[in-house]
Amino acid sequence: MAELTIQTDAASAPLAPSTADRLLDVQAPQRPLTTPTFTIEVDGRQVTGHEGQTILEVCRDNGIEIPTLCYEPKLPGFGACRMCVVEVDGEVQPPISCSRTCEPEMVVRTQTPRIRQIRKTNLELIFSDHNAYCLPPCQNKCPSHIDIPGFLKANAEGDFRESTRIFKRTIPFPSVLGRVCPAPCEEHCRRDEVDEAIAIRDTHRYAGDQVIKDQARGTKAPVPFEVQAPSGKRAAVIGSGPAGAAAAYYLAIAGHDVTIYERDPAPGGMLRYGIPQYRLPKDEVLAPEYEGLTDLGVKMVCDAELGRDFTIDDLQNQGFDAVTVAIGCYDTNALGIPGEDAEGVIDGLEYLRIATLGLPYPGHAGTSVVVIGGGFTSMDCTRTSIRQGARAVTLVYRRDMKDMPAANEVHEAIEEGARAIFQAAPTRVVTDKQNRVTGVEFQRMRMGAPDASGRRRPEPQPGTEFVIECDRVLLAIGQGPELGWLSRGAAGVTATKNQRLAADSVTFATGRPGVFGSGDARVGSATVVEAVADGRRAAYAVDAYLKGMDLEAIRTRQTLAEPQPEFLSIVPYTSEVKEPRIRLKAMPAEVRNLSYVEYEIPYTQQEAMEESKRCLQCTCEAIGFCDLRRQGIEYGTTLQTLEPARTGLSFRSVTENRFTGANHDYIRDDSHAFILREPSRCIDCGRCANVCKEVVGAACYDFMRTGFDTLVTTPLDMSLNTTPCVSCGRCAETCPTGALMPKPRVLEKYDVDESRCILCGICVDACPYDALRCGPDFELAHESRAEPMIDLMAIAAMDRDTEMTYVRRERDWLERAQASGRQLDPGRLLPMLPSGVASNGDGHRHDENGHGGGHAHAK
């Protein structure tokens, strides 16, 4: 008190103590204020640390990232993972930052090559004994990264609506893609290691078709995400093809007011005017799927062409906050050979445009046609020509058949009567005196060294010329975008060297603020699925732009959001039962040649479910939460063996790193109701053991065994049910990988059967959220369980039996609630119960009301 007086006297103008000052006076001194601080140097930066802090804490406080796997912020540093090693000046052995206390004047380096090498070695060592995988290869390989195991699981349960919803999270058109996608996913399916790849495309086609059937009955198609509240921003999308439509779809879900401008009389772009009816029925499939756009309030302005009817300037003047150009590629490349201007040389796209309108191309019947090119357009030209009655159709491609983009369709064309010639390139068009085509001269090609695309470069062989006689030549050798509009009212938007729309591959920004470019116009002609993927990514970038985010921040976020190359596939599939793929049946070639009717016979429901069930679900539920994966990506320990592709290396060699050797294959433990243990994914960081011991006090886990076989597990690997586990879930929360997971389940709420309760109170003790309480007579308090009880965790893959039980309980609860007159939202229930498992599905006895024997309800 005396000191205080002196201080007050010393001040020349003593202030009346404010309320805040008085509060400060009566408060105990706050620790951070009294902890001495000092500066240390980290990576050349002077940062402030408090006495007693570890290097890691100081770095994290100052935004310097040091990777950790075993560090649990609630506990002192443990030192098992060795990822947080740093260099400290004057020390030979690099210390670990999580348990090293800071000292004044310390000089720390966190990212030296030596340190990064140690971390990388650690990660590689972990991966060499990490008997697990991250993304399934199919999802990784899909340009749009659809959650394929997710929708296949829903399919297998017969829930095609949910399957479609999952699909629409990344691609809005499951039925369209179910017909026109080249299905790169199927090339990499792990089921191929057992017997045959899953028919991924055909199964989502079936699911999409069911939704279309429902739409015909008046049920709207599912929307993948909750539609956001209107943002008040207006976005224009130019072009309604796959890229434009996808961009519009996701922008509309994000709450923006979207208008699509379409050149043609009807939306769809290449889907409508490029792909023939027999591959993609327009009214039956395309139109209903595009209804999803109008359902979301997307406005469609047709017959409005960029450059002719309006300019970019016009749109921005009309108040559009963002303009996305997705005009596709419609300019067919020229051959650059003599005679190209002859009568009878037809642009393949022009030809298809007429044909897809259902009109016969003038004078096509009875002619002899040569189609030049190897892509989907050439295939469509070939097969449409056959359907239009051409006498002979010859497809000529300059590379080998296996290097053909449309390789998987060529056998169907041959089946239908076309002739295919490979490794030949046109040298001139032979004409008669009236400049009419009479044939095409070709030169044989030899396959040389691989080029940038990984395919072997064709080299001409002089002296091997030959002529194919014909009346018509259809050119389908690739297209570029029409960019004439760039010169009018589009200042700032530019073209690239090779005549594509110049737009960033991540932020999709063109040179003009608020204008974005996406789809084929940006990348050149590609597949539908690539265009859709590009459109979706563009939508996320545009959405971020409309929300006022920094474009460079978008770049980081987008890069992180996209899946990275595959990690591991140690697991040999030896014990799986072989069940061959169910193939789509097709009409015989003689029949399908006569019409534009879709020639593939779709699955039955039984077939679609059976085929979907073949999925091995080779995906990790911890994707997106896994620290190991994140650091593996950062330190480049990812294994990119799926990538080298066509250069003669194997697609699917066992992925290895330099340490690959013995590894452990542990048994998954799903005996506990809440916590799923997958020890093969455990990296023995000890976090669960420490948290369980030090924070919870239960001590269910510890390091067991020694040496290479050390594993953090329960004593004797017993079930968690027999440990003192209180089901708090903190172990799953702290686990840096997917070794401990909250058990996925369907149920959102529990109900209690009071007639069976013995008032033991264990549930009250165990509940981590105090959702249950002891009542006056030690009974479960009614108010705490009357209505919403326990919200459970995220839903991903799930254990079937548990799920069945809970679905049934859920349904029983719903019935009771309705019987008692309570109003309930049926949408709250997840309709996961497959048909055919009505009441007595999996060995449980049920009474006539469908109530599970052990789960009778309160009256």
Add this chain to the structure above:
Amino acid sequence: MSARILPGAKGWPRVLLSRTYDPDAGLAAAERAGAWSAWRTATTDLGPETLIRLVRDAGLRGRGGGGYPTADKWRICRAQPSATRYVVANGYEADPGSATDRTLMETDPHAVLEGVALAAFAVGATRAFVAVRADATVAVRRLAAALREADEAGLIGQDALGTGIELHIELRELQGAFVVGEETVLLRAIEGKRAMPDQRPPYPVVKGLWDEPTVVNNVATLASVPWIVTNGPTAFRKLGAADEPGTALVHVTGAVKRPGIMEVPTGTSLKAIVKAAGGATGTLKAVLVGGPSGGFLPADALHTAYGRMALHEAGAIVGSGSVLVVDGSACIVELATLLERFMSDESCGKCIPCRIGTRRLVELGERFTGGRPRPTDVQLLSDLSADIRDGSLCGHGITAPNPLTSGMRYFAAEFEQHITRSTCPAGVCAPLRVAGGVA
């Protein structure tokens, strides 16, 4: 395993094995041989500070392999602002091929206990632990008896020697992996936890047993202290090498004529040590110095002095105090792989470089001996060894690559024969292909 005590060379002084009494004859016999006299001197005539100064002047360094000045360790511990301090005598001789500490505890249990008492007195600890391997049954029995007698005689206890000093010494029988010999692991084991190391710093001397300042000294270090008190630091300084004076117990085994344990002044050459054990039985090919995580030294490196720094430079360690003589019938690659296997199996599994990395070293070694090396394996071995050494948590991982790295350093030709020609010059690695034919 009881090993024979060898007389050593002429003129080698004895410190640790200086007292000759029957350890089963009781306290009186031991006291007649000089036991506990230093303790009486220290507690009555010297204070803790003087005692620490004596030890400092003697230049005593840790005999467990670390070589840290013992007096500094005591001083730091004494300076810690803590009410409770502990002393732990590390008699957990982890190396199954060495019996030096065990022999010391069997021969002169009172010297060990007296050293513990002196250390506890110096740092101000009232509780001390002697950690011994449970399977060293003779040592355990004699230590327990000595402890009981000392307690009953009032040498230690609630009021030791009537001076008011409180000192309780407990004997802890431990059983576990090789890694238990590491000091932080030993502390966890004494606490009753799983034997796994903790990151140093903080060193046990700041935060040790039950988070209190703890001095962990090897039993041989502690057993030197009574000698220093009795004979004075100057006498001790005259023994052995100048930078770490004193003597060390060395267990010479393998291809020698008279295997056994001898007390060797520090700085003695390996050649002299081998000679004192009767010399090699055949051609001396290599000596493995330091136990399973030690290093192979070739015959022409036998001039190396037996001391911490010299051995470190040569690629070996003092380690467990074992010197294994290898003759021409052994294959260094096979032997190194075997030792690596031991190190891998005995790892506690806590940190990744040691748990998985040493296993990968074993696999490398097995590829060499099995005739299936990969072209990148030599580089991989050196890269991985460096990363294990720099990345590991405790001494176990840091020294684990030693057998292979020292083998590669001195016996490169033999490794090369295995790797490039798939032949084993010693004819040990059985499944190797014979050049140009089938095995």
